[in-house]
Amino acid sequence: MPNDVQVRVTFQPNGRSVYVLPGTKILEAAARAGLTLDTPCGGQGTCGKCRVQFTAGACPPRDTETRTFTPEQIDQGWRLACQTCICHEAVVHVPESSLFASQHQILTEAQTDQAADVLPAIHKHYVELPDPTLASDAADLERLAEHLHSPLRTDLSLLRELPGLLREGGFKGTAVLGDHQLVDFELGDTSRECYGVAFDIGTTTLVGSLLDLTDGRELAITSRMNPQVSFGDDVLSRIQHASESPRRRDELRAVVLQAIGEMIEELCRSASVHRNRIYEVALAGNTTMEHLLCGLDVTQLGQVPFVPVFARGLLFPAREVGLPIADRGSVYVFPVIGGFVGGDTVAGILATRLAESDGPTLMVDIGTNGEIVLAHDKKLWAASTAAGPAFEGARISCGMRATHGAIEKVVSNGEDLHLSVIGNAAPVGICGSGLIDLVAELLRAGAMTPEGRLLPPDELPASVPPAIARRAVGQGDGNTEFVLSEQCGTVREARVTITQRDLREMQLATGAIRAGITLLLKQANLRTGDLQRVLIAGGFGSFIRRSNAQRIGLLPTDIHRDRIHYVGNASLNGARWALVSTPARLRGEDAARRTTHVELSQDMDFQMEFAEAMIFPEA
């Protein structure tokens, strides 16, 4: 990854900030801030839907934009999010009309509820207690409890400090409370400073969001690679590693907790919040990720029947895992549904209100561990499927995450392939969305068979345009390599190609998800055509093109595009919600217990479906 200095972009009216590399499109920066913009033209700059306005730090317009806006509008800072890049620190206003409809619908729904529903587990009260006298000589803790009209428990460490704190502050100060528990007592009125951090702990990517617990606002967001990838890029290899010895298990726990701790510190810096004012961290991850970060034994997750250690959500002191927050802060770990279907899925169900869906609704969370949930007739079924990390750019020879230099889009103009590179840079690799595009274009051009075989130059049909045909290069072993970009000599620019082996990985990933969808529908006696809505989740989900996802068979083809909605990082959204609302947290716990876990891996039908789904659909 390049080491460039990142710049800050703040989005209005919600006030979220993210740090991005200069050259990042506003569209991508907005997505990182949890805002999915409407781009029906696929980001070509032709529909003019994704208009946003710089209120500070505007960058020069591109040709597509001068065609869309009047010179006055350009001067006022109006741009197309899919065209203009961030060059330096900026503030960008996003009109509600530019938000993607489904997000507008689902996330705003959630956010409106959130505002009405800000009832976090942790809250603060500034108190002014009467001084003790002979006539009023109640114990310190009781004096506070009486004032708050609530019995209070607390731990010995705070009880040891309380008399000194009360007297230093003249019996005035701020009580930090959580469920009849006195979490802390702070000098002065700190009641406005009450924060929490929500995390999506992915197999490949970690995303953290700093929230103001007094009003539910998000103050900062950050993401990074899960450092456990160096011990294996999917959950099974991590389970294998951790099962070898308690020391190795500790190693996996330590690296991810260190990263989480660093992300918390980073969030605190960017929002100027002191880490001692963070009282709770909510973590949503798949079963394996949650077990590993708690330091739990995962041996039994590596063997049939794949039994987790816990199912209900866990709440424990943050110091037990050493996170850099308030001394007596706590950690909430999302409940597990069963097997490999974990807390990230529960968070997704919570964020999308899937449990309250009207018609048959499918949620697909496309990640290294793919999760599929079907809601129908007040019932919920969930399954996980080992898609592997291909969609996140791993196990692909030139694969990479969706960062600077990644080919994120591949479009055919009928003559050749046109590549979009993140940061408008020279390409250094290809990310998941680019891979989906490429596979779709290869199928359309006829340069690849539905069985996934890249045709050698001499077998290419005449219909393949010459420029595309020239990209197919035969290898000595009979396989073919497809060249996206040739190296031109600089260090940062690489030769980006796709091999037959890469395409096999894509087939496996696509087939696993597709077969999972089919099997889950079978459980409810439904066919794909019955689905009212398909929700695509995952940070990644915001960037893939629906038509191409259907073309390669990742999503069912007999569903109209209008029924397919991107819901962004639903896991993170659910974690955010559970952090600011105890009722929402309880709804999540309830949904987890109500959801039937479907174990696919041992199902003979699944093996059949999987084999079938590996074949890409005919045009």
Place this chain on the structure above:
Amino acid sequence: MPNDVQVRVTFQPNGRSVYVLPGTKILEAAARAGLTLDTPCGGQGTCGKCRVQFTAGACPPRDTETRTFTPEQIDQGWRLACQTCICHEAVVHVPESSLFASQHQILTEAQTDQAADVLPAIHKHYVELPDPTLASDAADLERLAEHLHSPLRTDLSLLRELPGLLREGGFKGTAVLGDHQLVDFELGDTSRECYGVAFDIGTTTLVGSLLDLTDGRELAITSRMNPQVSFGDDVLSRIQHASESPRRRDELRAVVLQAIGEMIEELCRSASVHRNRIYEVALAGNTTMEHLLCGLDVTQLGQVPFVPVFARGLLFPAREVGLPIADRGSVYVFPVIGGFVGGDTVAGILATRLAESDGPTLMVDIGTNGEIVLAHDKKLWAASTAAGPAFEGARISCGMRATHGAIEKVVSNGEDLHLSVIGNAAPVGICGSGLIDLVAELLRAGAMTPEGRLLPPDELPASVPPAIARRAVGQGDGNTEFVLSEQCGTVREARVTITQRDLREMQLATGAIRAGITLLLKQANLRTGDLQRVLIAGGFGSFIRRSNAQRIGLLPTDIHRDRIHYVGNASLNGARWALVSTPARLRGEDAARRTTHVELSQDMDFQMEFAEAMIFPEA
């Protein structure tokens, strides 16, 4: 203290064991085991009430006993507890008819209730869980919770071990449960091995009792000096020491916790119980003792208005204070009533069922910190009074605890004083009960004025018998010393005398308690004559003679002796009860909240009453 090897005495039918020095009277050994025997003759061996039967380890009879029993009875092991000493390991059967009536009434009442009421916070269940299968793949913790029909929380450390434990035991084992909390999971069926320890944490003396939590039986008991005495012998000097710096506060905490830990280990050894099978410790002490052992700031207890840090009982993990019990065992600290009236008083109220008394009832706990509770008309008032450690033998020139070599009884036969020494040894000092006897006899003989002045030889009235008169020795400073025993040359035998200063200490101690009683009665508009019952508590209380306590004014004189009852170590009994019964614990918490704390030290009436109570009553 002598370093002799102690021997074990086991009392039947209750099975309690204590360790005593050879030469200890059965009466004393029984008292240490919590059994107060009936001795209307004052332990002279004349009434024959305290009869007991050796079933093993009988010692030779004394003359008084051969007069009381037939030769057959002597052969069968019958003895008088007030006459025969323990010479080696023994088992002694105590008939119910030999128990002191009030104890019989009060303690047996409590014990009967206990038996019906054994509902400890901690309990165990042996479980045999079905093996997980693909069709039954619930998480480990849920599998256990479902089997126990109870949701279970647990901490991360156990969650980390649980999968291994379940699989090692073939999904069979013993769950240790406490309030929906999984405290531990043990291999095999250990459901019979469930123990707790109750402690009375006195300013001067620590007493611990090991209980079987499955049936409430006591398995062993032990006591030792509170090692904090080296930092000051009353609560105020300890508060002063602890307030000097956090390091000194830690020092006081560390010494008492180390002693408690050693006593737990000693109890485990004597009852052959593994410390990992002890899951809870209940601690009852006065406010200062409880604060110090929790490591709490006591600065504000040293200043008007004497505010404690906590009032409701505390429950925290034993590892927070480092006690040697099960890893996830817990500590319960009794609630505080207010000021210096702490958990030992609450425990006493619980043990004596004072809150449910019919007529006006007074409980007096005679210790370094004297506590007085009055129950009348469903109301409770409590006060503490700084009696000082004189009754426990401290601050007295030849004072000592009631151990080997202590003069524990002083009786006049009209000609001279007769001394009873613990262990029938040569006297090395005098303990509290001996001091009360001595003061009463000095008053009766006319060798001391009601104002507490020891008369010099030349002022002694003619009525003082010559042998007693010879014991009064004038000092150069005009004061008089009273000689109880002259040194005869051996190392173990000392010259035991009482000085004018010693008598002033006794006046202060007696006056403090007496004034407290008067003030508390005033609160309820009662006079001493209205009292239906006076309960004398304290391990010490079992040995003082009621008539002498009344003679010196420690107890009101206008109450018939029959209304005065010894209730033994009520604080320890209450701690025992709270350990084996959650309902009893809640009754204690309730009583603590219902009791009105009366702060005597700042009351001008108290100062007047105190000055008056310092004068010993006229004959």
